[in-house]
Amino acid sequence: MSTKLKNRPLDGVRVLDFTWSVAGPTMTRYLASLGAEIIKVEWPMHPDPMRSAMYLRDESDKTLNNGSFFANLNIGKRSLSLNARDPHGLDVIRELVAKCDVVAESFSPGVLEKWGMGFEAMQAINPGIVYVSISGFGHTGPHRNKGTWGPTAQAMGGTTFMSGMPGNQPAGWGWSYLDVSSGYFGAIGVLSALFDRKRTGKGVRLDLSQVEVGVSLLGPGMLEHAVTGRSFVGQQAVPGGNRSLDNGGATVGYRGDSAAPHGVYRTAGEGANAYCAISVLDDAQWQRLKEAMGQPAWAADAALDTVGGRVARQDELDAHLAQWAATQDKYALMQQLQAHGVAASAVQSPHDLVEHDPQLRARGLHVPLEHPRLGKQLFESVPFRMEKTELALEPHWPLLGQDTDYVLREVLGYSEAQIESLAAAHITWPEGLPVEPKVERSLW
């Protein structure tokens, strides 16, 4: 490692990482941030598709090593290039299982079993092994061989349905929430298992399904159906938009609050994100909102002083608030409302997060680091701080096959002759493939 960070909880933990795309690599990125050594295994003929997903603007020389999205997602990991479909390659994998604490994969169900590397087989090699898989539907059950990507898992598991404006189709999510959150739950599972193992000595099998992650994150709406039988069928979407309660006072937001007015209001300024979100969480905030607005006549009605009164007249209040907000800058409005103790925030775009947000800047969330192929770029840091544990991102990336030698020599103790014989048989690098394989077309 290029730097030695202090007190990292997973120092000494090694992960054999067969995951690809976004969910699995999100999981192992967090494990890397917490100190684990991640050995990302790929065969360059079938590399992780995210290597060629997104490049720097105007990149003319696209390779498998300079994808910028990939670099952000896989920072801090090592790369082992190996043909696991070759019997000798599989021998290497088997030896690595003995030297690792965690095996992670996001293949279709049954791939490891086909390799003769099911959980029982791995336990026979290493009784303490933690085996985590992340797949669409899980490795059991009638849907197990069906495929999903983030947006399909979101459709299947209900999170798409539970987002939308009244009378319109479901709005869904603007990214693969379930890739990211499955990665988080995978990391939580692995951390739990590693904590448990210190006491029991036993490993565990974790079989995560992206769709089930969605079901679990549906939250109170799913629980309402399961417990009370309330049916959602026949509605095009939860008819709530950004509201907490509908005009009749029924819960539509499942946001843990009973706020009104509650919404997103267009502000002055250009673009799709000139909006401010405002939540009037209780009657005291309503009084303070009136102060902030300079006690307009339309808000003076005492019937509006209780949440019930405001909920019933949300449409009217929203129209007035929209008119008031329309002439103000979104950040100025946010500050003014916050100065009065009213919950409000500018709707921030990714551009705003990086360039305009003083809070994230103060927290140092986006860190400039020097990537060997991309130069100095911003990388997304860890969203929490630990007083004792250094969580700085380690500035190294899994350039394809870069750590093959390290893994064979240092982790497995192979001799020079063994390493050369694997190379000569093209088990550690495909015959004739250049060191920096070119990419014709990127995904985005």
Next chain:
Amino acid sequence: MVNPENFRPLQGVRVIEFGDGLGSYAGRLLADSGAEVIKVEPPQGAASRSAGPFVGGAADPEQSLQFWHANASKQSIALDLHDPQDVATARALVASADVVLDGLAPGALQALGLGQAALRAAHSKLIVCAITPFGQDGPWANYTSSDLVQLAAGGLLSVCGYDGGDGPDTPVAPTGGQAAHIAGMTAMMAILAALIEVQASGEGQFIDVSAQASIAVSLEMGVPFWAYQQREVIRHTARHAMPAESPRWQHRCADGKYFLALPLYIDDARFAALVEWFDAEGLAEDLTDPSYQLMSGRAHRMGHIIEVIGRFCAKHDAATMFRESQARRLPWAPVNSPDEILADPHFSEARHTFADVADPATGQQYRFAKLPYLIGHADTTTMPPRLDQHGARLRGELQQNQKVQHAQ
């Protein structure tokens, strides 16, 4: 079940939870993982107990499903933290614990005489994790917040909504309390990491979780598109916000249900299977033309191909579309509501995605979604606590401890 034996990784870990809202979901994760999580509530009960919907319909602090979701498997003690005696009880509880979960505003616990530095000075193994809207410091640290406000500040709202014409052009916030979910997941990672670190060092630490930062790093491509390409993404219905307009993926089926037909990764073999399927029903239109067979011939005509898919969906019900598309290895799925998820035997029977939790007081059973990493293992969820349900037992336990200490 994959592993019929218990997996209760946090058994023996005690957590004291202060506050409601943002911190509660992290507490639920800890509790379902086997930790003993004691929620300290004000004498009138946690605020979220008053949020509907309610079991039985009528407002009842013991029947709030929003409270149930975030607080199942926990214990409850009612303490008035403005009363010195109750603060002493809280301090004694913390002395018996491994973790303090602080969901109050920055500095609030300190003002009550329960600041993390003092708690940890008295108890060196203690981990204190504070979950706040914006983190402990910085210009917005003391701003007040809500789920919607968090989603706006963290960038999530800006990427969620409709294509032009599909609905209003405003950002649309997903429901369900996702700010607490996202912050809860990142906090859980940090707490577990600290628990592992304590196993080695014997010393706890303070963890400062920002919900805003947690959301801001959870948006997948949004920030990379700006950081690496200086391009702003635009909202798209039910698929990735992208820097350019793109064809729809969500189509309406003959039965009125929506269906997500993901058009990425349709390789030549899958495309051939799709055309054969559509053609067998006379609905392939011009896709049978050989010029579509290779990816190179399709890439620039995806807009048209997706329109044909949309017209095909309109003539079939969603269940048929799901079965037949997946049989051709197309990763497509219906836009399900909670009803359809619970009715699907893959979840309700084969995977045991839901746990039936009995209320010991009434014998009633309630069905909770299990945490994803506990599926395949024995159920761990228990009923959410009634207000102060465990207060008497915990007070008795603390008195017993005191007596033992005096005797020593």
